[in-house]
Amino acid sequence: MPHPIVYTVPSRVARPGSAGRRGLLVLTTAAAVALGPLGLTATPASADATPQSGSADVVQTSLNGLVRTGDFPGALASVRGRDGRVRDYTAGVGDLETRAKVPVNGQVRIGSATKMFTSVVVLQLAGEGKIDLDASAEKYLPGLVRGNGNDGRKITVRQMLQHTAGLPDYAAHIPSIFEIQHRYVEPRELLDMGLAHKPEFAPGTSWKYSNTGYVLLGLLVQKVTGRPIGEEITNRVIKPLGLRDTYWPGVGEQEIRDAHPSGYQPKTDKPGAEMGDVTEMEPSWAWAAGQLVSTPRDLNRFLGALLGGKLLKPDLLEQMKQTVKAPGYPSSWSYGLGLMKIGLSCGGYWWGHSGDIEGYATRDGITEDGRAVTIAVTAIPATDAAANRADAALDAALCAQK
Numbered sequence: 001m002p003h004p005i006v007y008t009v010p011s012r013v014a015r016p017g018s019a020g021r022r023g024l025l026v027l028t029t030a031a032a033v034a035l036g037p038l039g040l041t042a043t044p045a046s047a048d049a050t051p052q053s054g055s056a057d058v059v060q061t062s063l064n065g066l067v068r069t070g071d072f073p074g075a076l077a078s079v080r081g082r083d084g085r086v087r088d089y090t091a092g093v094g095d096l097e098t099r100a101k102v103p104v105n106g107q108v109r110i111g112s113a114t115k116m117f118t119s120v121v122v123l124q125l126a127g128e129g130k131i132d133l134d135a136s137a138e139k140y141l142p143g144l145v146r147g148n149g150n151d152g153r154k155i156t157v158r159q160m161l162q163h164t165a166g167l168p169d170y171a172a173h174i175p176s177i178f179e180i181q182h183r184y185v186e187p188r189e190l191l192d193m194g195l196a197h198k199p200e201f202a203p204g205t206s207w208k209y210s211n212t213g214y215v216l217l218g219l220l221v222q223k224v225t226g227r228p229i230g231e232e233i234t235n236r237v238i239k240p241l242g243l244r245d246t247y248w249p250g251v252g253e254q255e256i257r258d259a260h261p262s263g264y265q266p267k268t269d270k271p272g273a274e275m276g277d278v279t280e281m282e283p284s285w286a287w288a289a290g291q292l293v294s295t296p297r298d299l300n301r302f303l304g305a306l307l308g309g310k311l312l313k314p315d316l317l318e319q320m321k322q323t324v325k326a327p328g329y330p331s332s333w334s335y336g337l338g339l340m341k342i343g344l345s346c347g348g349y350w351w352g353h354s355g356d357i358e359g360y361a362t363r364d365g366i367t368e369d370g371r372a373v374t375i376a377v378t379a380i381p382a383t384d385a386a387a388n389r390a391d392a393a394l395d396a397a398l399c400a401q402k
Contacts, residue, residue, distance in 0.1 A: 058400035059089050062393035063375070067092030071386040072361075072377035073275065074102040074261045077393075078296030080304065080372040081401055086297060092378075094261035096275060103259040105297050107245055108376045109283065110362050111290040111355025113299060115214055117233045118288045119161055119338025120306065122217055123316045124236055126157075130224050133158040133319070140220045144191070148198045155203045157220065160213035161337040162324060166201040169210040170194035174285065177265055177358040181281045182254065190215045190287060207326050207335065211289040214338075218288025229288050241305050246294040254280045256293055263359020264379045275379070278359040290357050296364075296374035303366040303374075306339075307351060321351070346399035354394075356380045363394040373397040 063075040074092035081087075090102040125131040137145050137152035137160065145152030150167065159165035170193040174180070194212030201208070218229040225232055230248030238246050245258065256279065266273040283291045294302075305311055312320065323334035323341050332343025342365065343349045350365035361381060364374040375394050381387035 059087070059373075059393075059397045060091070062396050063089055063091035066377055066389055066393060069386065069389065071381060071383070071389070072379050073264055074378040075375065076102050076104070076106055076108075076261065076296060077373065077375040077397065078105060078300055079397060079401065080297075080300040080370075082370040086300075088297070094378075096262065096264065096277075102261045102378075105245070105295045107256050107258050107260040107293050107295050108360045108362065108378075109256070109263065109286075109290075109357045110292050110294045110299065110376075111286065111357035111360065112211075113294070113353050113355040113362055113364060114286070114288070114290045114292040115338045115355075116302070116306070116353045117237050117292060118214055118217055118221075118229065119320065120311050121221055121229070121232050121236050122157065122161060123312050123320060123337065125221065125224060127313050127316050131157060131220070133161070137216060137220065140223050141216070144219070145195065145216065147195050150195050150199055157217070158337065159203055160217050162207070163209050163213060163335060164205075164207050164324065165203050165210065165213050166199040166206070166208070167210045167212045167216070168194045168197035168200060169208075169212055170215070171211045171289075173197070177278055177281065178267065178276060180285065181278060181358075184252065184282050185284050187215050187219055187284075187287050190285070191219070207324055209326075211286075214289035215287055221288075230291070233292070237302070237311065241301060241310070243294070243298040243302060246292060246298045246302075248292060249283050251284075254282055256280075261378050265358045266379075266382060281358060283357075286357055290355055296362075296376060299362070299364045299374040300366070300372040303352060303364060303372050304370065307366055307368070307370075344399055345395050346402055348402075350394075350398055361390060363390055365394055365398055367398060371398055371401045373401075 059077055059079055063077055066072050066075045072092065073096055074094050077089045079087045088104045090104055092102060094100045094102040122131060126133050134156050137155045141152060145155060155165045170190050173193055191212060221229050221232055234248055247257065262277055262279040264275040265278045267276045309317060320337040320339050323336040326333050326335050334341045338353065339351055340353050341349055341351055348367060350367050352365035354363040358380065360376060360378060362374060362376045366372040373394055377390060381390055
């Protein structure tokens with residue numbers, strides 16, 4: 001559950017992390033993420049995703065298959081076994097113009113995978129007695145959520161974390177990335193963009209992925225702590241875990257700091273459209289719903305620490321893992337408090353939250369026994385088939401380590 005912005009794809013089911021759009025703020029996961037939820041069950045979509053012999057062969061074969069189809073210029077992955085051993089992989093090219101290699105463990109924009117970090121901060125503050133998960137948004141941000149039937153007095157913090165608040169998703173109303181690639185926006189603009197529309201449903205009566213709820217959570221954290229959400233994420237999660245390649249971009253910071261593959265987006269919605277370079281872009285459109293930059297290794301380390309109890313008290317971690325069904329998605333998918341639970345084709349399930357944001361898509365997951373995999377590609381899946389291949393690659397990699 002993340003993957004700012006972009007083309008509407010009516011035929012494609014919105015996935016966590018993707019917010020139902022093929023663009024930036026889609027911050028969701030494609031089927032396996034999210035910016036978002038949710039796609040189809042993750043099973044090998046082609047011969048390229050079928051395990052060969054040994055987990056290393058499975059991962060490399062899957063990445064080769066992802067780039068061979070032409071949907072993704074480059075791909076990179078990191079696998080962390082139960083024993084802590086780390087293996088890295090790359091495929092394709094890191095730059096379409098220079099044909100440079102994809103950097104091993106390169107930095108990418110992680111879109112809706114950011115939601116896990118935002119959720120952890122909210123839950124830590126709950127553990128400190130500074131936030132009541134079942135209190136209304138109105139308690140912390142009086143008068144902020146109003147208009148078109150939206151009412152902060154009826155929406156709880158827990159519902160925002162779990163996408164059961166019914167808040168309209170601002171990401172569904174963002175124009176093409178090529179129109180707003182370098183335009184900075186304030187969080188309140190994103191919130192107002194969402195609240196300009198009617199609620200999806202009465203709070204607590206259903207489920208639908210909404211980036212607007214996570215923007216509101218970011219504002220709530222700032223109100224409670226008196227500090228920027230990016231600083232809270234950095235000091236409470238990134239620094240304590242030693243995630244040296246993960247960072248919250250500063251105001252106006254459009255470039256990715258260290259070694260990274262370039263990110264691309266089709267210039268039109270037509271098959272075979274020319275790819276535009278969106279590596280350098282304004283990430284404020286994603287904010288607390290999907291602004292972070294990280295690497296596959298760091299995301300695996302984060303997942304291990306989260307599920308290992310290093311970030312949250314046991315009762316709060318259990319609350320984070322209490323999931324609800326996601327209407328319209330496979331029965332093996334469910335959503336917790338900024339954390340997704342997805343069934344594996346080989347049995348069992350994984351926890352994580354992938355993300356899509358213009359130029360990049362990540363699929364990350366960890367099993368209860370500690371197997372962790374993160375795969376990143378350098379374009380958002382433009383079709384269900386492409387999304388399924390990315391999801392299948394994660395599923396195959398996790399199953400190969402079983």
